[in-house]
Amino acid sequence: MTPQQVLDIKLSPNQGLLAVMNDTGDTKTIWDRNNADEVEAARAQFDFFKKKGYMAYKIVVEGTKGEIISKFDPSAERIIFAPPMGGGM
Amino acid sequence: MAIGVVCPLTDRSTDMAYTSDEVWVCWNQECISSTASNLVVWTYWNIEHNSSHVVTTNADFASSPPIIITEEENHRSRQYEVEKAKKRKEAREKAEALLLANLSPEQRDQFKKQGNFVVHSSDKDRFYRVTYGQAGNVLLIEKASGKVLKRLCIHPPFEHGLPTEDVMLAQKLLLEADEKAFLKTANHHAA
Numbered sequence: 163m164t165p166q167q168v169l170d171i172k173l174s175p176n177q178g179l180l181a182v183m184n185d186t187g188d189t190k191t192i193w194d195r196n197n198a199d200e201v202e203a204a205r206a207q208f209d210f211f212k213k214k215g216y217m218a219y220k221i222v223v224e225g226t227k228g229e230i231i232s233k234f235d236p237s238a239e240r241i242i243f244a245p246p247m248g249g250g251m
Numbered sequence: 252m253a254i255g256v257v258c259p260l261t262d263r264s265t266d267m268a269y270t271s272d273e274v275w276v277c278w279n280q281e282c283i284s285s286t287a288s289n290l291v292v293w294t295y296w297n298i299e300h301n302s303s304h305v306v307t308t309n310a311d312f313a314s315s316p317p318i319i320i321t322e323e324e325n326h327r328s329r330q331y332e333v334e335k336a337k338k339r340k341e342a343r344e345k346a347e348a349l350l351l352a353n354l355s356p357e358q359r360d361q362f363k364k365q366g367n368f369v370v371h372s373s374d375k376d377r378f379y380r381v382t383y384g385q386a387g388n389v390l391l392i393e394k395a396s397g398k399v400l401k402r403l404c405i406h407p408p409f410e411h412g413l414p415t416e417d418v419m420l421a422q423k424l425l426l427e428a429d430e431k432a433f434l435k436t437a438n439h440h441a442a
Contacts, residue, residue, distance in 0.1 A: 181349060183346075183349075183413055183417040183420075183421065184411070184412075184413070185342060185411065185412030185413060185414075186338070186341070186342050186345065187341070187342040187343070187344070187345025187346040187348075187349065187414060187417065188345060188346065188349050188417065217421075217424070217425065219424045219428060221353060227424070227427030227428055228353075228424045228427065228428055229428060230428045230429060242349075242353070242420070242424065244407070244417075244420070244421035244424060244425070245407035245408075245411050245413065245421070246407065247405050247406055247407050247421060247422075247425065247436060248405070248406075248407075248408070248436060249404060249405055249436055249437050249438035250385075250386040250387065250404035250405060250406050250437075250438060
C-alpha cells in the first residue's frame, strides 16, 4: 500500500483496525463490531500478542498520541502493536 | 578484523578488508557507533541491508572449506537474494505508510523533508527528535535552539527484522504514551 492509501483507509463506523508490526512491515486485521466472530478473532489476536509482551496502542485520532491498552477494546478505531523494546548500544 | 564482503547480486567476493563508500555512507546515516567492528553492529547491518551486501568476518573465510557451487545453485541463490531484496523494499514501503499515517501533519512534513520528526512529550514539556535509524537515534533537544542534550537508544531486538520506519513509530508511540517508561528503558548517552 502507498502511504496515501494507508492515509485514505476509510473504516466504516462499525469497523476497527489492528496493525501488528513485523518484518513485512505490518499485518492488518479489520473487524466489524457487529460481527461477534470477527470481534472474537480480533480479541484472540490481541491476547496472543499481549502475552508475547507486545505494546498495544489505541489511536484515537491520526497523528495524536496513542494510549497504551492492556485489554482488547472492540470499540477502538485503530490499535497498533509494537514489539517489546529494550535499551540498545 | 579483516572483513570480506560478498555481493550476492554480482557474486563478487573478496577477503580483503575494504570500506565500500556505500556501506559507510549508509552506516553513518543509520547507525552511530564508535566500535565499527562490534558484532552487534554487523548483525544490524546484515539484517537491514543484506539484500545487497552481506558482511562476513574473516573467521568465516578461514574456517570454512571451499564450497563448489554449480551454475544452477548460483542462479537460484541470486534469484533468492533478488526476491529477498524485493520483499525488504515492500516491507519498508508498508512501514513508511504506517508511520506517515500516525504522524501529525507537521511531523509528516518534517519526515518527508528531513527524514526525522520532533515529538513533544507533554508530561515534562520536553522535545525529542526521532532521527532515521533504529539505534541511538532518539535525541533529547532544546526546542528553541535544536541543540542536542542527550542521545537515547531503545529499540526492539534486531532479530525481529522490523523496517526502520516501524521502529521509529514504536519509539514515537512509547515516548508519547509513557515517557517515564521510555526513559527508564532506554540507554542514555552524552550528546
